[in-house]
Amino acid sequence: MNISTDIWVWIAALLTLFIYSFLYKDNPFYKFAEHLFIGIGVGYTTVLLWFNSVIPKLWNPLVHGTSPMRFFLIIPILIGALMFSIFSKKNNWLIRIPIAIYIGAGSGLAIPLDFEGLIFEQVKGTILTKSMFNSFIVGFSSIVLFIGVIATLVYFYFSKEHKGFVGKTARVGIFYIMIAFGASFGYTVMARVSLLIGRMQFLLHNWLGIIK
Amino acid sequence: MMILLILSLSVKAFDTPNDGGGSITIEVVGLNGDLKNGYVYRNSMEDTTFELRGLISRTSYKYVDDGAENGKEYLYKVELEFDDTTLTLFTGPVSAKAQWYDPTRTSVLIFLIIFSGFVLWFIQLARKNPEGLFIRKIPALDAIDEAVGRSTEMGKPTFFIHGLSGITDAGTLAALTILRRVSSKVAEYETPLIVTNYDPIVMAASSETVKQAYAEVGKIDNFNEKNIVYLTYEQFGYTAGVDGLMIRENPGAVFLQGYFYAESLILAETGHSVGAIQIAGTTAATQLPFFIAACDYVLIGEETLAASSYIGREPVMLGSVKGSDYGKLFIMIFIGIGVIFATIATILNIKGNSILMNAFNTFMGWL
Amino acid sequence: MRFFEKILKIDRRWIFLIVGIVVIIPLIFPIGMPVLTTPPVRSLYNYVDKLQGTGKAVMLVTDFDPSTMPELLPMACAILRHCFAKKIPVYLYGGLYSAYVGMAEMALEKTLPDFPDLQYGKDYIFLGYVPGVSLVILGMGGSISGTFNTDYYGNKLDTLPLNKMVDNYKNIGIVIDLSGSASPETWVIYGYQRFGVRIGVGTTAVSAAQYYPMLQTGQFVGMLGGLKGAAEYEQLIKKAGIPTGRLEATIGMDAQSFVHIFLIFIIILGNIAFLITKKRKV
Numbered sequence: 001m002n003i004s005t006d007i008w009v010w011i012a013a014l015l016t017l018f019i020y021s022f023l024y025k026d027n028p029f030y031k032f033a034e035h036l037f038i039g040i041g042v043g044y045t046t047v048l049l050w051f052n053s054v055i056p057k058l059w060n061p062l063v064h065g066t067s068p069m070r071f072f073l074i075i076p077i078l079i080g081a082l083m084f085s086i087f088s089k090k091n092n093w094l095i096r097i098p099i100a101i102y103i104g105a106g107s108g109l110a111i112p113l114d115f116e117g118l119i120f121e122q123v124k125g126t127i128l129t130k131s132m133f134n135s136f137i138v139g140f141s142s143i144v145l146f147i148g149v150i151a152t153l154v155y156f157y158f159s160k161e162h163k164g165f166v167g168k169t170a171r172v173g174i175f176y177i178m179i180a181f182g183a184s185f186g187y188t189v190m191a192r193v194s195l196l197i198g199r200m201q202f203l204l205h206n207w208l209g210i211i212k
Numbered sequence: 213m214m215i216l217l218i219l220s221l222s223v224k225a226f227d228t229p230n231d232g233g234g235s236i237t238i239e240v241v242g243l244n245g246d247l248k249n250g251y252v253y254r255n256s257m258e259d260t261t262f263e264l265r266g267l268i269s270r271t272s273y274k275y276v277d278d279g280a281e282n283g284k285e286y287l288y289k290v291e292l293e294f295d296d297t298t299l300t301l302f303t304g305p306v307s308a309k310a311q312w313y314d315p316t317r318t319s320v321l322i323f324l325i326i327f328s329g330f331v332l333w334f335i336q337l338a339r340k341n342p343e344g345l346f347i348r349k350i351p352a353l354d355a356i357d358e359a360v361g362r363s364t365e366m367g368k369p370t371f372f373i374h375g376l377s378g379i380t381d382a383g384t385l386a387a388l389t390i391l392r393r394v395s396s397k398v399a400e401y402e403t404p405l406i407v408t409n410y411d412p413i414v415m416a417a418s419s420e421t422v423k424q425a426y427a428e429v430g431k432i433d434n435f436n437e438k439n440i441v442y443l444t445y446e447q448f449g450y451t452a453g454v455d456g457l458m459i460r461e462n463p464g465a466v467f468l469q470g471y472f473y474a475e476s477l478i479l480a481e482t483g484h485s486v487g488a489i490q491i492a493g494t495t496a497a498t499q500l501p502f503f504i505a506a507c508d509y510v511l512i513g514e515e516t517l518a519a520s521s522y523i524g525r526e527p528v529m530l531g532s533v534k535g536s537d538y539g540k541l542f543i544m545i546f547i548g549i550g551v552i553f554a555t556i557a558t559i560l561n562i563k564g565n566s567i568l569m570n571a572f573n574t575f576m577g578w579l
Numbered sequence: 580m581r582f583f584e585k586i587l588k589i590d591r592r593w594i595f596l597i598v599g600i601v602v603i604i605p606l607i608f609p610i611g612m613p614v615l616t617t618p619p620v621r622s623l624y625n626y627v628d629k630l631q632g633t634g635k636a637v638m639l640v641t642d643f644d645p646s647t648m649p650e651l652l653p654m655a656c657a658i659l660r661h662c663f664a665k666k667i668p669v670y671l672y673g674g675l676y677s678a679y680v681g682m683a684e685m686a687l688e689k690t691l692p693d694f695p696d697l698q699y700g701k702d703y704i705f706l707g708y709v710p711g712v713s714l715v716i717l718g719m720g721g722s723i724s725g726t727f728n729t730d731y732y733g734n735k736l737d738t739l740p741l742n743k744m745v746d747n748y749k750n751i752g753i754v755i756d757l758s759g760s761a762s763p764e765t766w767v768i769y770g771y772q773r774f775g776v777r778i779g780v781g782t783t784a785v786s787a788a789q790y791y792p793m794l795q796t797g798q799f800v801g802m803l804g805g806l807k808g809a810a811e812y813e814q815l816i817k818k819a820g821i822p823t824g825r826l827e828a829t830i831g832m833d834a835q836s837f838v839h840i841f842l843i844f845i846i847i848l849g850n851i852a853f854l855i856t857k858k859r860k861v
Contacts, residue, residue, distance in 0.1 A: 023595045038446055048677035053710040086413075099380070109713065110768070117798065120319070120579055123543060125796035127550035127576075132556045145795070146551070153544050158518040158619040159537045161348050174804035176452045177512065178504075184788040185501035189804070191650065193838045194806035197831040198604050198649020206636075209831075212607050234721065278747060446735070498785060 002136040017200055042091025148176040221299065227308040231378040233282040233310030238290060238303070240273045240281055246294055252277070253289040257305065271439045280308040304361045319579050330538040335531030342525040345534055350519040352491055352509040356390070356467075360487045363464030368488075369404035370394065371463040372418075373471020373479060375494060376447060379413045383495040385529070386520035387469035388414075388421050388494065393523045394467060395425030399434065406461060407440045411413050415442040451475035455482045467517070468492040468507070472499045480506035493519065583852035594845065603842050605833035612833050620811040623779045623801025626753060627661055628819075635752030636668040636745045640766070641683040642675055647759035647783050648682065653809040653828035654757050654781040655686035657816055662703075663694040664821040668741050669703040670751070673731065675715060675762055677708045680731070693822040699835070700739040707731035716769040721777075722746050749777035753800060763790060763835055767798045781808065806831055808860040 004010065058077060062068045069198035079101060085094035127150045133139035154166060155173030162170045204210045225502035228235035238252055250268030251467050252275045255261065268275050268290065281285060342577040363370045371386055372391055377384050391407065398405040407422060409415035426435040443453035451577040454477065458466070466483040468476070468490065474494075476499040483490045484506050492503035493511030503510045514536075521530040558567035616624075627637060639658055643651045662669045671687065673680030683705065697703065707729050711717050724736035736742045743812035744753060754776055756763045763780040770776045777800050780790060784805030793799050803812055803834050809828035817823045 002589060024592060027660045039855040045678060052708045057710060066745045110237055113772055115320050116325060117772045121798055122792055123547060124576060124579060126547050127554060129554045153540050156514050157537055157540055158347050158533060167649060181501040181504055187784040187788050191805055194650050197834050198600055200606055204606055
């Protein structure tokens with residue numbers, strides 16, 4: 001056993017144990033750790049945002065820059081400041097301006113690329129071609145995938161009742177959906193266990209020095 | 213041979229096509245694999261010095277200079293090293309510029325027009341005649357009446373728990389429409405309704421929605437503003453608050469509607485432990501497995517939006533659901549035609565006729 | 580019957596305790612179960628390996644925070660060790676959001692001691708944080724030094740030898756995004772679709788399932804999924820004789836396997852108990 005003498009390791013270990021004490025029942029130690037986490041999280045994010053975004057991208061160019069173009073920065077600053085109009089009952093309609101610009105520009109940038117990356121590539125990957133049948137497993141998987149994509153799309157088709165052929169295809173679709181959710185659930189359980197393992201490794205190796 | 217090669221060689225520089233500017237392509241024409249090295253130098257026409265920019269590619273015989281300023285003219289010198297000799301060629305002046313339209317993305321434009329066209333067309337139709345557009349009934353909607361009825365019989369309150377997204381999220385807007393339906397039922401049955409909120413703006417919208425529902429049923433006096441609860445803007449603080457309320461108030465029915473994150477299973481489990489019938493609906497795909505495991509009915513992803521369109525018949529949401537339905541139909545037909553086309557092209561290709569296969573490959577490349 | 584009723588009513592705290600014990604015991608008394616590598620991990624490993632000697636760099640992006648550190652930090656360390664050992668230049672980018680930079684620093688602290696011959700600025704560069712998310716990805720397509728100006732330590736990027744050779748995606752062989760959120764999709768959409776730069780992904784197990792479609796279409800070169808993915812990469816670099824340091828992910832695999840066995844057992848037991856008690860009530 002080789003217990004750590006680093007004060008920060010001890011603080012991290014104790015806070016970990018305080019949080020895990022909630023598994024037994026709610027208690028003041030858990031409440032203390034939770035509130036500390038929330039407070040530090042907010043403070044840390046605020047400071048990072050201030051020193052990594054506001055100062056280098058707004059303050060320094062405006063105050064210390066030399067280019068006459070730097071005064072154009074005032075325009076996005078004023079538009080961004082309109083977000084605070086939400087607090088005024090009379091003028092809260094002004095918030096629509098920055099939201100509209102943000103959503104408009106964001107959509108214009110994202111939608112064509114989303115189409116290419118998330119729809120076209122997936123459609124191309126679903127269309128069965130000869131190269132997919134070079135190996136039996138890939139060929140079989142491609143057919144299963146093709147059936148799954150069509151059946152799932154039919155399940156989420158709301159303009160027709162799920163009766164007859166459409167109903168049967170939708171049933172196949174929900175079967176695929178449930179298998180996908182089961183896989184996702186299993187993966188999530190694995191992820192949560194991995195996080196527990198990581199914390200245990202910290203306690204047993206970094207703090208107590210029981211494991212190498 | 214070398215003399216013939218030298219005579220056939222030329223170099224050209226041009227603005228790189230289909231880009232946002234700042235790029236010039238230098239291409240050597242007439243090479244056939246004898247090149248040892250090719251160096252590209254650039255002069256900005258402000259003085260006589262040429263600076264080394266990079267090497268000609270030994271496969272494409274091109275070099276792309278990405279450091280050019282738009283509108284500024286440059287001269288290029290290309291030094292080609294062969295086994296026995298070195299050749300220097302000049303080209304220019306040439307300048308880079310941005311193109312307004314990238315023709316390689318024409319497929320995206322066409323599909324965008326088609327999909328947007330569907331949505332806009334159906335929004336127009338929905339505005340003229342909302343009842344005329346058919347949306348199938350989502351099975352979980354029947355469960356809303358059943359859940360509220362059960363709550364009333366047991367003399368317990370009904371809970372409506374909003375997710376963690378803001379008022380601009382489509383899932384939140386759909387949740388508000390479902391809240392309207394739930395509020396009408398609880399107002400009719402005189403069951404207490406508690407609505408928990410994460411976002412203050414969503415709380416304001418929820419309060420208005422519930423108040424209106426009570427007014428429509430003629431029971432505005434039964435509306436209690438204190439039951440529309442704002443808890444906190446902190447994820448697990450909200451979760452702890454909702455859990456505490458559920459354990460104290462012991463609801464008969466719980467509705468979890470909106471966008472949820474890691475707290476989804478904690479909320480659903482607590483609702484299950486108090487014996488409530490639970491109806492969840494979320495567009496958060498990662499949380500759906502948890503709701504399906506712990507809740508009685510689940511509106512999966514887009515079903516939330518379809519359910520809200522079915523109930524509310526709001527033209528924009530209804531038109532969007534119908535438009536996206538036709539978009540999905542288009543994709544299904546497209547995939548089907550693609551498979552048939554690929555199959556026929558492959559069969560013909562095996563028999564020696566490659567026209568269709570070439571056409572198919574060209575189309576897939578264009579896409 | 581009573582047994583099955585008791586099973587259904589068991590206090591969940593007993594299950595928490597058993598899970599805790601099942602995790603701790605294999606960590607203290609390791610068995611060393613074999614870790615078999617899967618095609619998505621091998622694919623990513625081979626792609627990175629082939630960059631040796633090409634002059635192209637690897638951009639490793641640490642798009643995660645301490646909440647997903649147990650799964651993703653071992654991946655970052657393993658990939659860095661792989662690149663450092665094979666003398667593949669590295670751009671270590673601290674992530675699309677400001678809170679992630681500390682993770683990149685931790686990965687460097689854990690790996691650099693095993694590679695004392697490395698030269699900063701020539702073998703690797705540590706980029707800090709710049710706001711903009713997708714705009715940063717787009718900006719790097721034009722010029723990395725134009726987007727960042729300085730590295731994490733304040734050095735001007737255009738004074739660093741590596742940046743003189745690699746200033747945009749053209750000379751970046753692969754961008755490997757380690758993330759617990761949706762940023763790999765952002766890299767595919769703005770990096771791969773726009774500029775053609777190849778993307779590899781290391782992700783938490785929560786998100787792994789949703790990225791298989793992109794792996795299948797070839798938008799991702801390869802994928803490391805969760806702690807298992809990290810363990811597989813560690814085994815691949817160990818097999819190649821690269822200094823591995825403490826194999827954090829591999830060490831956790833025994834515990835992972837035993838917990839999974841326990842969970843499968845109680846799920847089956849719980850379902851049997853449910854069906855039997857339901858049948859008896861009817």
